Structure formats: C-alpha cells, structure tokens
Amino acid sequence: MTTTPVTWKSIATVNDPTNEAGSQNEPRITELRDGRILITWRDSGDNYDDRSGNDIVGQLYEIDGTPIGQPFLLNTIWNGGPNTGSGGGSEHDHDIAATPDGGWFVVYEDNNGDANFIRGERFDSNGNLAGQYTIAQGSLTNDDAVYNPSIDVAANGDWVVTFARQDGNGMKTKAIVFDNNTYSTVEHDFGSRSEGTAGGPVQVSNDTAILSNGNIVTVNEDYASLSVNTRINVRVTQPDGTIVRDFLAQTSVNNWNWENVRVEALEGGGFVVTYRAVNNGADDYGIRAAVYNNAGQTVVSPFYVAFDNNNSSSTLRFSASDVTPLDDGGFLIGWVEGGSLHFQRYDGAGVTVGNELTVPAAQPGFGSNDRFESFDMTRTQDGRIMVVWDDPSQSGGDPIQFMILDVRDDGMTVTGTSQGDGLTTPNGGGTVNAGAGADNVVGRSGNDTFIDTDLTSGDHYNGRLGIDTIDYSNVTFSGATQINLALGQVTNSFSGLMDTLENIENVVGSQGGETITTISNTTYVHAQGGNDRVIVNETNMDGDFYEGGSGTDWFDISNIVFITPLDITHELTLQLFRTGGITSGGEALQGFENIDGANNIGNSVETFVGTSGANEFHGNGGRDVFRGNGGADKMYGGADNDEFVVANTHLVSGVVFDGGSGTDRMQLVNTGTYNFRPITTITNIEEFTFSSALTQLKTLQFNASQFGSGGLSNVTFNGGNGDEQLQVFMGASTVVDLSALMFSNWAHSWDEEVLITGDNSAENITGSVVDDRILGSGGNDTIDGGEGGNDELDGQGGVNTVSYASALSAVQVNLGLQGNYQNTGGGGSDLLTNFSRLTGSDYNDTLTGDNLQNILRGGAGNDTLDGMGNSSTSSEQVYGEGGNDTITRRFHSNVGMTLDGGANTDTLIAPDLTFGDLVDFAGGFIWENGVKWDTISNFENYQGSAGEDFIGNDSNNTVTFTGLNYVNNIQTGAGDDNVFAGGGADIIIGGKGLDNLRGEAGNDRFIVGIDDLTANETMNGGGDTDTVEVRGQASFDLRNINLISIENLEFAEGGDQAVIIISDSQAQELSGIDGNSVEDSFLEIYLSRQDFDASDLSFSDWVPGSDEITIWGNDADNTIIGTRYNDDIRGGNGEDTVDYSGASAAVNVTLNGAVGIGSGGEAEGDRLRDIENLIGSKYDDELEGDDESNRLIGGLGGDELRGLGGTDYLGGGAGENFLDGGADEDFALFDGVRASFAVTRMGDVVML
Template sequence: MDAAGNIPELNSYWSQLTTKSYTSSSFSTPLIKGGSYGSTFSIQVGGALAFNKFKATLTGHVSSLVLLENGQTRLSVATNDPVYVQNVSRLPLSLFVQGNDVITGSSLDDTIFGVTGNDRLYGKGGADRLNGGSGNDGLDGGLGNDALFGGDGRDTLTGGAGADTISGGAGIDTISYVGSDARVSINLSTGTGSGGHATGDRLSDIERVVGSRYNDVIVGNGLSNTLQGGGGHDWLSGGSGTDVLEGGIGRDTLSGGSGADIFVLRNIADSGIGETRRDLITDFTPADVLDLRSISSRFALTGDFTGKGGPQLHYYHTTSSNGTRITVVEGDLNADRKADFQIALKGHIALSADNILGDLLVSPSGTPGGDPFTGGSRNDTLVGGYGADTLVGNGGDDHLFGGYGNDALFGDSSEPSSTRYHDWIGTPGHDALFGEWGNDTLYGGAWNDTLSGGYNDDVLYGESGDDVLQGDSGDDALVGGAGKDLQQGGLGDDTINVGAVSEMLGDTVDGGLGIDTLVADYSALGTGLTFTAADDLFTYFAPGGFLVTGIEIYQITGSKFGDSITGYALNDTLNGGGGADYLRGLGGDDSLVGGTGRDLLDGGNGEDHVFGGTDDDTLMGGLGRDTLYGEQGNDSLDGGDGHDTLYGGEGNDGLSGGAGNDTLYNDAGRDTLWGGDGNDTFKIGADEGAADEVHGGADGDEVEFIVSSPSSAYSAYIDLENQAANAGIAHNDRFSEIEKFIGTDWDDVFLGDGIANYFEGGDGGDILNGRGGNDTLDGGRGSDVLTGGAGADLFVLDLSLTNGKWPADIITDFNRAEGDKLVVQGGVPTLEQGLDSNASAAGPVFIFETDTRRLWYDADGSDPEGNPILVATLLNVTSLFTTDFVL
C-alpha cells in the first residue's frame, strides 16, 4: 500500500498480503493480476462507511472479484465510473452482504446477494441477478432482463423494464408494478405478465400483486392471493382460495372466485356514487366479506340516512341500466343523510352483519320506526330509531341502541363465550333489555326500564326512572340510579348499589341466592346515621327509605356527622366519613375506616383491617389475626386475641398486642407498646428521638431495630442496666421484659443486665456484652466483639456467614468452667489442635491454633486444594474440646 493509502497491485502469485485499516470513501488498486489458471480476489470492506467508488484494472486470468462487507458498510456503484471493474474486465461484480444493507449496482450485469438482514437491492442497468436471502427484502431490477429471487421472508419485488424472471421464494411475497409506464396484465395461474413493465415477465411463488395507475388486469391462482389494482379501472379475479381484492381508485370490477373472499374499501374515493363510478363485485356470496374498517376508523361517524342518532350503512336492491339485477351497498359518514360511497353487488343479495367488517351500523333500508333487526355473528352496532324496535345482537360483541320509543333489546341467542362483552343502551322510552348469554353491560337510560342480565356476569345500570334490574344467573353488578328501583340479584354472588341518599328512597333490594353485597352511600345525609345490618333472612327498611332482604355483605359509607354503623357476619366494609363514629364489624374479615373525627372502631371476630384516620381514635381488633393502623392523631390500639399487627402511625400512640404472637410498630411520636401474652415482636424505627416505652409482657419477646436510612447514625446503643444511656435509634427509649434484641446493619452496642439476654448484632462490627446471666450472643455478619460475662453463655458461630470477606469475631471471655459453649450452625464435630491451621484428616474439620487462639474451619480437611476459614479468636483460651461445641 502506498503513502496515499492505495494498493498499487494485487497479484495472485503473492503468498501473503499485508492488511491495513482504510477509512476513505473510495478504494483504488490500479492493477489486479491473475495467475495462469484464473484467480479469485476477495476484498473485505469494513467499518461504518459508504463506499461510492471502487477502481480496479484486471489483467491476466482473473475469473472473478468478490467484495465482502460487514453489515455496516454501504457500497454504491456509480453508472458512469470509467474504470469500474466490469468496464475493464467484463467480468461480473459479485457483492455478498450481511446486515440490513442498501446496495445499488451499476449499469452492467451485477450479481448482488443479500445473504441475511432486511436488504434493499437495486440492479439499475444490465441483466442483473438479485437474491434477497433471508429477511424481508426489497429487490428492484431496474432496466434490463433481470433475475430476482426473494428468498425467505416477506419480500417486495419490482422487475422494472425488461423481460424479468421473478421468484418470491418462501414467505408472503409481493410483485409491484406501481412504476409501470402502461397498463399491465398479470396471471399468477400461468406465471406470465404482459403490457408495460410486465412484458415478458415470468413469475413464481408470488402471493400479492400491486398494479399500476392504469387499467390493469390481474388474475390470481388456486392459492390465497392479495390483488390490489391501484389507480385506473381495473379488473381483478381472485380464482380459487380465500383472496383479498382491493380495487383502489377508479371504477373497478372484482371477482373473488370460489372460496370465502374479502373485498377491501380503504377510502371513500375508491368507490364513488352512481353506476359509472362505483365498484362492481360480480360474484358476492354469503361467505364473502366487505372490509370497511379503514373507513369506519378514519371518519367521525356522527350521522346517518334517517336521523336515528348513529352512523349507518345500508343496502337496497335495484336494476342497472343494462337490466342486470344488483344490490347497492351505501354509507353515510358525515351526517348529511346522503351516501358518501357505494358498492354494487351483482344479483339481489340479502346481507347481514356477518358480511361486514367495521364499526358501522348495518340495517336494511326502511322506515324510521318499529324496526325488527338481527345482527350477525360478528361485532355489530344496531340502532333502533323512533318506534318500538326489537333488536337482537345474535353472536359477537354488539352495541345495541334502542333509540326513542319502547324498545326490546336482546343480546345473544347463541351459546355463551368467555370473551364476549356487550354494551346495550336504551335511550328515552320504556325499554326492555335482555342480556342473554355473555358478560353484558346494560344501560336503561331515561324512563322506566326493565333490564335482565341473563347468563354469565353482567353489569346493569337503571339510570333515571323506576327501573327493574334482574341479574339472573352469574355474579352481577346492579346500579339502580335515580327513581324507585327494584333490584334483584338472582343467582350468584351479586353486588347491588342503591347509590346516594337522593337515589335510594323507595328502592327495593333482594339479593337472592348466593353471597350478595349491598352498597349504600350516606355521605350527603343531613344528620348522623344509625345503620345496623340484619340477617339475610329478614326483610327490613334501611335508613334512607329502602327495603332490604337477602343481603350478606355490607359496604356502607357514613355521613359527615357522628354515625353508628354495625355490620354482620361476613366481610363488611364500613366507612365512617366525617364526625365521631362508632363502627362495629362483628363477624367476618371486615375493613373499617374511621375517617375524620374521634372514632371508636371494633373489628369483632375475623381477620380485620382497621384504619383510624385523622384525630384521636380507638381501634380494637377483637378475635382473629387483625391489622390496625392508627394513622394521624394520638390513638389507642388493642389487637385483642390472635396474632395481630399494629401500626401506631403519627402521634403519641398506645399499642397493646393482647393475647397471641403480635407485631407492633412504633412509627412517629412518643409511643407506648405493650406486647401482652405471647411471643411478641417490636419493630422500632427512627422517630427523631421520641421517648418510646416498650414492655414485652409474658413469654419470649424481642425488639428488632429497623432502619431504612443508609446512615451509621441510626445504629443502636442499648444499656439495660443504665437505660438513660440508650442512644442512636434507641435514643430516649425504655425497654422492659424483653428477652431478645436484634441490631441494625450498622455497628451496634448491646449491654445486658443480670438476667438472660439474647443479643443478635446483625450486620456491622457489633459489641455484645451479656454481663450477668446465661446469655446468647450472635454477632451476625461483620467482625464482632462478644463478651458473655458471668453465667453459662452461648456464643453463636454461623459458618454460612464466615466466608473470609471480613475478620472473624473475637470472644473475650470464653469460660468452660462457667458452662460457656460455642454454638455452631452448619458445622461438624471433628476437632484438631496444633500450632497451624493445616488439617491432618480428610473431610470437614475445626482447627484450633493453640498459640494464636484462632479457631479455623476447613471444609476440605487435608485436601491441599482446600482453604481454611477463620471463624473466631478466643482470647485467654489454650485448648478446646468437642464438648465445648453445641451443634
């Protein structure tokens, strides 16, 4: 390579070529010499460059030149390059590319192979060979008689001018004649083309054809084809198979052939108004479909032909000017009550909603009132009009609008579907809505309506008027709305909502069979509420003036005054709202919310959740595993019997766990915590030095310090003999009858008293001193200092935490005579002693160095590959025995 970066000569006789990185946008080697039997030269193009010029002169017996690139480089060959490879050697240029490449060939005969990736290959002039390889490729042969092979993937092939041989390969492939300069005729059955750019073309493995802007003729084959005419007055014939035909702009003639075909109208400009402008489908059958989805999603559907209040697509039968019987389908999209597009179908055909894809109303033409109409099996929209209409959705997820008048709306007369969701709306009039099968949503609208959910899980809204709501079978939700409503849940676990105070007067509620729930909102009541739930077998008048029977669960919201609300045996939700309220859950797993005011909340039996809200509240869990939240104010919490969880919240709170193994959180403020009977756990967090009192009570209780702040200032300092010295997270706190303390992730100090203490340091370098009594000291992670003091003490050594990443614990006063023991978690009883840490026996073993007082653990024993781990240092200990260990 010379100083300018060019290669003066490539010679096939050379045994080795020196490589060099090259960053220019052009590449030049004046001379490429071949051997006596012909040579192949390969040049690797690398880097993220766009090479727009490649110069080379070939001499001798050079059979081919191959350029390889790395998937990032684009190589573009200029047509007017005077020293391009083909111009000199008249040999084919071969490009083998990987990645998502854009390759433009020359005016000569190029061979371009896309290999992998989504490529765009352009042959330009010459008889080119383009192969897309794998991926979704675009191939354009340009001028000349080209050969195009799509390969795997969804490819788009454009032969251009010339007699081309085009094969799509595997996948759904497209042949495009959009750029043709004249009309084309394409026949996929014979694999031939004629006219314009299709002249002389041979086609295979093509599934989709896109025509030109002229009057094209496109014929499919026995497979499923997609034929698009483009502009002009086209004639499309699908043949056998399930075909998709789209005429495009112009007066097109479409023939689906045998099979269930889809005829697409993408824009109202594709099929105009009148016999000379609209498309004609010559063989529409009940199995075929008009796809109008692009129209219905593109336009605001606010008008129709008759003023019924919704968009409309309808059809009528007539005769064309030549005497042919036709069916005209037309739609109004802009609320001017005039057709915006038409499609003609040969013959008098009875259409249903099954023949339409799109969000448009489907109805036969007729008068605006008293319409009986049945939808198809797909998703229909039916609008009744002014009269007493009967609408049947049939299959699918339908929208039914009763319109004005006394209407009857039926959802589905077929079998149920787990994915069916219906919306049925009755506008003014005395309507009857029947959900039948499926998970339905019914809206009664104004006036006195009857709503019947039918099968499955339905939602019924009576809205205004004196309505009758019947859930029937399934787990239904009923909302009466304004008026004197009769709400009947029927079978299943139903929820019946009588609404606000202004809506519930005069209602009648019957839950029926199942576990039913009553929802009532008294927040607008002008005085305090007294609500006492009753057995579901009784019928009684509830506050607000409605009759209740068959209800098992209550969801009651109180007023802004002082209320008294009592639930019943199951899982009630009681919200006091404002004022000083008295809420009692009684049986079941209840949720009680005090709201504002000084409330008294009693969960009763069951696993209750009780929330005090603002002000100074009293919370009682009762029997069961309850969770109590004091929230704001100076609250009093009593868990009662059972394993309860109590959160004081803000303020100076008093927490009593009662009987059972309870968990108590101090939270903010100066709190007093009483564990009561059972093994209780006190979670003590940072509360800015508030003086908390923690009393364990009977049995074995523990204090665990919980810190969310990553700061060593929140470590714990506890001195049980002089608690005035308590500091850190325990500043000003006092503890009594606590058997166990668990430290933070920082460096804690725990100093015991004359009784048996259990100290667990947690993470960090902790100092644990039991003083008098039979203590248990567990340093946890980190290098800890453990001092048992007087008494038979236990020193816990967890081998799973001893991994050599930090120094081992120091035990200052191990005394065999006092009964001290080493508690080993995960260890073995084998013990060796000596002047080093080398084990003599195979297998797991403890090794005590008598001179350094260090205790080692070797999981591999005498295996030279094993490494012993330092467990602890025992000061003033000269020997250990297996009897000193507790495993």
C-alpha cells in the first residue's frame, strides 16, 4: 500500500514569469471531465490583454501534464476596459469547477471602483463560451459590496456559488444554486454573519462543497460581536437554503485567530474542514482539521495537523492549508510550512497514514491579503492529487507552478464511469477499466493494462513507458475489426468511432474476430474468442507469447522479411522458434490453427508443422517446408522453392497443396498407397519425390481432374529404389493429358508404370512419356499413349480412338494388328486392343485400318492412310488433315466412305476402281457403277490405275494413272494441274490454270476451251497419235502453249469461225488439222523463223472457201511454202517469197492488185499479201508481178512470167518460157552456159 504520497509528475512552471509584468497569484487547478487539467491564476500585469486591471488567465494541459496551446483569458466578457467608476476595473478572487459536459465554470469578483459583482462564465469542452452570468452585485459606496466567490459542481449538473455580501453590519455568506443548469437569482443564506472587528466589517474567506447526499456545506471565518478573535463557522444546508445544521467548528479563543478555512466532501459521505491557527500573543502557529458527517455531526473533533509554538522567527510559519478526499474515504491535507509545501495522509477516522511528505522546491507565497490563495489542491477522478501554487520569491513576474502526487497502490485497478473519463495509472503500473464513453486513459512508467468495455467509442489509450496492454476481452466485436498497434488505431466496420492507441505493446482481443497488428516491442497477445488474425511485425524471436484463443486463428508474419535461416514449427503447442541466428528465447504460440509465413529472401527457410486438426499455412516468400500432420490442412507455398512433407496417412478430404511460384516439391516419406484423390486442390507442384530409402512398392493415386488445369501439369515424379506406380482415375473428368509429366529414376517396365483407368463416359486420355497402361472402360474414348514408352492401350467398351498426337516422331500403326505388340516407331512398342479409330502424329505417319468401320486421322505431317476397305454396315472415314497426305480408297461392300485430304496438297489413290467409274474432285464424290458412292474432299492429286474417269477441282491437281491401255476421261479444274494419263486413249480436259498435261501412251485427246489456256502450260501427248481439240466460237492462241508430241489439231463441232493460232515451229510438229463439216474453221500460223514449209500438213473435214488458213510472215525475208488448201499468206515486212515448187500441178499466180490471187495446183484459192517474189512449179506456170520490183522464178516447164512495173528479175528456168519485164528496167535471169540458151526477141532489147 502506498501510504506516503509519491510524485506522479514533477514540478512544472505554467507561465513565463521572466517576461511577465505585475504579480501572478490566486492559483487554482481543476480536472476536466476527460482528464485534461485546467490551471488558472490572477494576473495583475495585463500580460494577456491590452486592458488595465486584473485578469483571470488559464492554461490547459493533457492528462499527463503536457501543455495544450497557450495561456488564455477566462474573463472574456468582463475584462476591465474604460473605467466605469472612480476605482477602475479589476477581475480577481476567482474560483473554478469542472462541469459534467467536459467544460468548466469560472466565478470571480469584478470591481469597477464604484460597484463590484460576482460574475460567472461557463465554457464548453472546446473552450467556447457557453454562458455568462452576473450572479450578484454590490455597491462599494453603500456598504453593500460582494466578495470572495466559491463554486462547486455536483455530478448531476447542479452548481452552487457562494460569496460574501456586506450588509452594513458585517459580512454574510450567500449562495446562488443552479439547479440542473437552471440559473436562479435567489440568494440563500449559506453561512453566519461576521460582524467584523471594532474597526468595522472585514472580508472573510468562504469555501463550499456539495456533499454526497446533495446537501451543501459552507465554511467561513466569523468575527463575532466585533471581536478581534475569529471562529470557524460551518453551515450545512439543502440546495433550497434550508439549514440542516449551523455550528462552529472552532469557537473563539482569546488571542487566537482561526483563518483561511477550507472544506472538502469525502468519498462515502461527510466532509473535512481545515484551517490555520494563529496565537498572536505567543507566536504559536498550526494547521487544524476536523471531520463531520453529511448532517454536520462531528466524526473527528478538531486536531492539529501541524503545530509549532513560541517561534517568533517566522510569523508565517504555517500560512495556509488545503484538503482533498481520497478514494478510500480518507483525506490528504497540504499546508505551507516555512515556505515549503507539506502533505499528510489520513484515514476517515483522522488517523495518519504513512509519513509526512515535504516538497522543499514548492514554495508558495503568502501575504496579509492573500488569505488561502497561495496554493490549491484537487483530487482527480482516478485518485491522483494535483497541486498548484504561486512562488513570489523570484524577481519579475511570479511563477505559477504545479505538480501531481499519487497515493494509489501500484497494480491497482482504476475504474471509470459511463461518461468520457480521463484516467491514469500509478507510477508502478496498474489496470484501468474506463467504462463507457470516450475516455482518455494514460499510463505512467509501469506495465499497465487498459480494459475497454464499450467497443470502439472514441477512447484514447496512451501507455507511455513500460510494457502496456489493451484488453478488449470483455466485449465481442462484430464486423471487420482492426486492433492495429502500428497505426495506433482500433476500428470496427459497425462503428463510426475509432479508439486511439499510443505506446501500447500488448493486446488482449475481444470475444469476436479481429485482426491484431503488433509492433516490435510486443511481448504478449491473446486474441481470445472469434476467428482472429495476429499480424506480427518484429524479427527478433525473444520470448514473446502469442495466444490465438478459441475460434480459428491466424499467426501472421507476412510483413516480415528474414534474410537468415528461419524455422517456424507449428506443433500442438504451436511453438515458434528461430535457429541459425538467435539460439535463446523463442516465441511461444498457443491456440493458433493457421500461419501466414514471412516473406523471406536468400537462404531463409520456414518449417510449418501442423497439428492433427485442420491448419492453413501460407509460406509466402522464401523456401518453406510444410508438415501438415493430418487434418484438412491448406498449405500454400507462395514464392520460391517450397517442400511439402507428406505421409500417406495425411491425405484427407479438404487438404490443399498449392506450391505457388518457384519449383515446389512433394516429399513422400513412406511406402504404401498415397491416395490424393480426396484432395480437392493440388496445384503448382513441380516434383513428387520418394526417399531413396524406400525400397517397397509405392503407389500414387490421383483423379484426372487434378492434372492440367486442375493444378498438376509440368510435374516430375522422382522414384525411389523400389517400384512405383502412378494411377490416374478419370472419375467425372472427360479429359486428362499426362504428356507434360516428367519422370526420374523411373524404370521403363511394367513394374513402374502409369495406369490410367476410365469409366463409362466418353473420355480423352493422353498418357505419359513412360510406359502407360490405359484402360478406357465404357464410353467412346480417345486414348493417346503419350510421347514415349511402350504402352498397353485398351479402349474396352464403346467406339474408341487410339491417338499418336503426342508422338515425337513418325508412327506406323496398323489396326489390323490389334492384340499384338507392334513397333510404331515414334510411339514405342504398343499393344492396342478394342480400337476402331486411329489418329496420327504431327509427323509423316503410316496409318492402316482393319477392314472394319474405321476412322483414320493423319494429323500434321505427310501421312499415308489406308482404311483397308470396309465390310461393315457403317461408313469408313479417312481424314488426312495437315500435311501432304496420301489416302488409299479401297473396296467396300455396304456403304460409301468419307475421304478428306485436309490441308496442303493431298493425293487420293483408288486402286479398286474400273471402267465407267468416276472420281469427281469438283463434285466431291466417287461414282461406282453409276451410283454416287463415296464422299471426297480437299484432294489435289489423284492416282488411278484402271479405266475410271476423273474430274478435277480448282486446286492444283496432279492426276496420275498407272494402268495400261485404259481409256480415261480426265478433267481438271482451275488450278495448276499435273495429269499423267498413263496408257490408253485418254481424254484430258485441263481447265483453267497453268497445267502440265501428259497423255502418255495411247491416242490421247486434249480438249481445250477458250478459258482453259494459260501461257506456258504443257500438253504432252506422249506416245502414239495425240490430238488437241478446241471447243467453242473463239480464238485459241496456242503459241505460248507447250505442245509436245501433239500430232493433230481439231476444231470441234459447235465452234463456228473458231480460230487456232499456232507458231511455225508448232506447225512443223503437226501431222494434220481436222476441221468439221458444219462450221467454218480458221487456222493461223505465225512465223518466228525465215523459211516455212506447211506442205506436209494434212487436213480433214476441211472445206476450201469456208475454212481458211492464214500464214503470217515476220520482218525477215521469208520463203513460205503453203498448204495444199487455199491459204492466206501475208508476208509482212522484208522481201518475201511464196514457193510453189512442190505443187502437184501448174499454178497461176498474180501479185498485181491489193491482194494477190492464186489458182491451179496448190495455189488454188490462195491470197497473197505483201509478197514480192514467186517460185513456180515444175509445170507450165503463169506468174505475174506487180508495179513494184519482183523476182519471178518459173522453174521447170514452159512458164509465162510478166514483171509489170518496177525493176523485175525474171527467171524462166528450164523449158520454153515467156518473159515479159513490163515497164521499167527489168532483168531476165538465166542459169547455165549462155550458149545453150535460145532467145527470141519480141520487143525490147535483150542483152546477153
């Protein structure tokens, strides 16, 4: 027990005396409702305003004595100013009390020289003026003055103001009562009359207090019957002025004065009176006190608190006293002795408790007119004692000083009210239960606990020194709640108010769920009830204790970054310890279910070890090791490389394994079966590893849904020294792909295999890179053995597909070999069973069906597919898909098949077709025996072998027939086609595009429409006699067409006035031209060389006169031999010659006129244009030039040559010839010895 008061706050100076004028005295100290401190004093030096006279000045302090702002005036309404009377203005002799609303009420005497007043000003908690009152008024000139006001305020809001009123015969104590904040102007007699001394009435001190029962006690000095000796008068009244008891606490004694009286109500009832005793005749001084109950009955008779007799050295040895109640019903008396403050504690019976306390540094002043104003003492609501005094001993202004004492026991509990309280703890620490309201709670230097019972209500807790705890265990938070020591805030989503925390290290949570955030100095957290999260913000593992309490609680160190090895062990006691840095200490965890780990870097390692119940761990950054130890544990690795240590007994429904980023490993620690199937979440795990010490069989069981998008994709399975088996059950899943799985120390044998088991639904299953055994069960399944391994694949029930889409190289698969191992190449050595459908890889595969209802799909790559025909009642389907594929179509007995080449350039082979069948690429069908049978699409090339017909599409077709002597009708489309017709008299229609058409053996016919010609395409007839047939009424220019081994050109019927244009070189390769007997046909031959002989061309169905042949010369000096039919020969530029030397009869040709005309022999019907020379036949010819220079050669026979105009050269040749040069100078040409020629001159000179 604290018996002698101790210092809670050391002496502090309130004002700035060195810079202040006048004097400063009448100090008062008051605690406001919220614990703030208000110190007031009288200032005579006008230091705080510019008006003359005394003022009342105040200074606010926080509950711990920290100043708030600057000093300020309290007499805001009446503050001196211009003189209103002969004496000027002055406000002094004040008293002050706190109000229940957090403000204060100040009363003071206002003296203007002629009159004086008792004034009152009320302020709210923010210092704003809330009311102003003139409580009493007196006249200084009419002996009716008022003096010495005193105020007290009850907890219910009633106030009482007492004061002394002069009435001409002395002083009488009066009072005004404010009942429940209602001002009354009725003055009540609250004390006896003091008649003064023989010299007249004098001012006497008053003091008042409201008792616990609501009565009011007033004390004053009483000068009775003009005596020089005083006595102490006490009056107890009811608030309406009814006197309960009026008595003298101290009667008059000769030579003794009893003065400076003070009164204070006690806790639990009663009051104590203290006053100064002065024996003027003997220099005796003392401080006396007495105790009374609420009715004014004596409990403890007057006694001396301190006394010194016969001491003439100091007439002011005991100069003033004050008293304040204590929480235990006792009281503390303070007094001025020898210039210093002294204190003594008493119990309620007036017995001293502890020793007297002397504070030498506290030196209140005292003057003859100061009465008891030199110091003031007040108890706070939490039990401390505040003391203020003025010290006039210094030069300049007078310091106003204060200190705070404490009589409370360390470790005690301070209890607040339902209102907003200001509470503190003792120096050595204690507990504060502030109760309701917005409380202001401050600790001291000890370890304090602050108990909050009103949720978040705007409380402010400041632990100051020591290790302090905020305790919400008596409440239950609902909604989102944060108790954040780092931010100094307590917030709740259901409350608009916030509690503020300062210098709080520890937390006791509520019975609800909240998030508690610690600081580096936290040593203890107890989260209590609800689902809590405790966020720890320190890296030192130094013996702190964390208790999760009931509910599902989180221990959260995710804000921490460790860069040295760390080990977190979450066992039954949830003990957290650190190794590798600090070997002593260790954090104790209890009652937590979950951990949110640190965000470590470097080589830091956290190990999480769970209980047998359900835990949740988050590793966050750094390498983490998780040991769930059973229960539905949720483990999240977070960043970096983590490890999950798992026994097969730990796998239960609800467990979560999530490795997060980095390379995360599942460490499997025992043999037997690991059934992961109940695990709903297993994701971001990169490795499953068996210990090398495990030599017996280990089996891993998974659901298919746990792979791929289910969480396990690029996983490596590291086997141990024994055998391992990975079992995957399709369950409700329809797709699983294990191709990305990797295996280490996993033998390629059936002892270490991957077993995938389907169900009755349709499933898509892809195996692994090792040996797989895949059982489709029921349903229409697609099964892929994966990238490698020797697999056993069994579709079982349903219509099933075996796929090699995962193979890393080309495969060769034959469904006809099911039931036997077959070396598939890129797919390993596989055993296939119960498959009717086959899908290849991305490479150049060979896929073969089994003569049943097959569906083959080549995939990418240049594949060779052969369904082997179909003897079932269902359609066979073969799809080449990507790549340049070759598909073989074979005989089938019941229904047609579907053949689809897919993308790129694909070839259809149909070895079973025969005469009359049709392969129609354009229409998309194969016709067999006149029936539309198979559906075909996306083929570019065709390879036939018999007499079937072919129609191409608009792709670049390559058509090849390999059979001998089969007549094929081949028609391609608009693409750049290649046709190899093979043997037989084939009909080939190239269509549009740059085609390469090869008839090969047989009398082939190339049929050309006007739109079918493309420059540089080829028509190669091959062996035998081949024909190009043009169809349509158009001009067919074949000069840019490569005609190879083409013997005949033919005009088809229906092509009236069709024109075929060929070059001289093309004409030289031809044997014949076939017209038709119905329409006119036109052949045009263009020379590219100098000489041309068309005489070997044969014509059939050629009608002279309607069918025409035109031969076009070029810029050279051409010599042209025409055909046996009527030719239109056009020489063009150069000196051109038409040669009839091979004519079968005499010719008659004239060049005279716009168009030369020929007749007879091969000249019959010829028309000559731009021809300069003629050569006759071996018969008797008639050749005639024109008006230009001509050369006419007769040849054999008796020829008649006429040059006409121009310089002509006429050579008759052998025989008797007639030469007529015509006009101009002409020359006769002779070949041989001149003497052998006989010349008969018929006209002009002939010179030989």
